[in-house]
Amino acid sequence: MNSIIDKLITKSQEAFILAIELYNKPTIKYRVEGFSFFICNAWELMLKANLINKFGNNSIYYKDNPNRTITLENCISKIFTNNKDPLRINLEKIIELRNISTHFITEEYEQIYIPLFQACVINYTNKLLEFFNIDITEQLNSNFLTLAVKLSDIKESDIQARYPKEIANRLLKSFADINENIPKINNSNFAITIRHDFVLTKDKKHATTTFSIAKTAEQVAYILKDSKDMQLSCPYNTKRCIEIINSWIKKDNLNFINPNCKNEEKKHTFNSFHFSLFVKFYNLKENNKYCYKYTRNKQPNYTYSNQALDLIYTEIKKDPENIIQSLKKSLKK
Incomplete structure (x- = not known):
């Protein structure tokens, strides 16, 4: 340089x-x-x-x-x-x-x-x-x-x-x-608004905080000690995730293989189909540590966190040549 x-x-x-x-x-x-x-x-x-x-x-x-x-x-x-x-x-x-x-x-x-x-x-x-x-x-x-x-x-x-x-x-x-x-x-490149969403769930693995209910109190208060702004925690859309992962693959010179791809230029490129395989296999959309779901429109939009990117790339590095084939086989079972 x-x-x-x-x-x-x-x-x-x-x-x-x-x-x-x-x-x-x-x-x-x-x-x-x-x-x-x-x-x-x-x-x-x-x-x-x-x-x-x-x-x-x-x-x-x-x-x-x-x-x-x-x-x-x-x-x-x-x-x-x-x-x-x-x-x-x-x-x-x-x-x-x-x-x-x-x-x-x-x-x-x-x-x-x-x-x-x-x-x-x-x-x-x-x-x-x-x-x-x-x-x-x-x-x-x-x-x-x-x-x-x-x-x-x-x-x-x-x-x-x-x-x-x-x-x-x-x-x-x-x-x-x-x-x-x-x-x-209406674009996250201009502004990321501060928004906190609270959802009651009985499943602890989907919770970012917990509380108990005082049944004997005349007036019941719910105290949430922690809140997370999921829009800040999950700032990357699918396109940006793919761009980042490809840049990491290139930087680390991994021999990532896109199976069944005949185009030599695209044979080593991580694409949206590959991303969807990881999302399905690890159920990323159901875990708010990895994904945030926007429901303002008729069709929901999803954005992802740094932890999601780290998880995907860590798995790619373990076996860059065969990871896609392995995921496809596992999801077919």
Whole structure:
């Protein structure tokens, strides 16, 4: 790898990890500002490395000023050319936040931007893997990619009473704008909303927490000590899972075999059929540790966790040449 690219990518990962660590520290009050600074820096360094990799060293400098490198906004427009791309819109919103951070940020910005922050974290890890075949979870446990959240309701009357008119109006405008865009864009590359689903079940293996019922109490209270946001725990759709597994196979140079495939180019490619075999064999859709089921539409959609990816890839590594045939035989029994 080009030494400049290598340095940019190393610094990019350091900035990313610093953004995560800073945001998740409970004693830091500057975490919204700090996160926006460092996550933007991480993206800028990675995108510049990608531009150099594709178009050469000169691509990151202004043509009329070869001593000055282009901005993050320039990098985004060059690489993500579709201005409707949810990932691009997400980054542009966070850049706006970074820019106003130099003036004034209130604690309520955290409640407003956390869905965008979480999506931005996942987007970065995905693009780092796609552009440079680097898995950030080898340096940072995947559990730490979930941002610590402290949420409370934003009430217009409280905001107006607490802040001067100009600041209150800006804050409420940001809140309204993002709230309007989340359902409109409806894409996890733009925002990952904080949502907790609770379902009563008598089967302990499907439970993330347990409780007992006090039959003798006049008023019965149910205390759930733990809750999980399954949308954050299971961020990957089937297509993304397949892309990640193929990148791991390529990275580790596994001799994965797609049986009965006559096309040499596709003979070593993990595909949707293979993924479905693993899902069926390990019953992944029935275990909320591995899978989250969206039921908003007529046809349910499923997303998967890092643990699901790890399980599938661990099994592939045990016998990459024969694993698919073995699964097919086992499911026929």
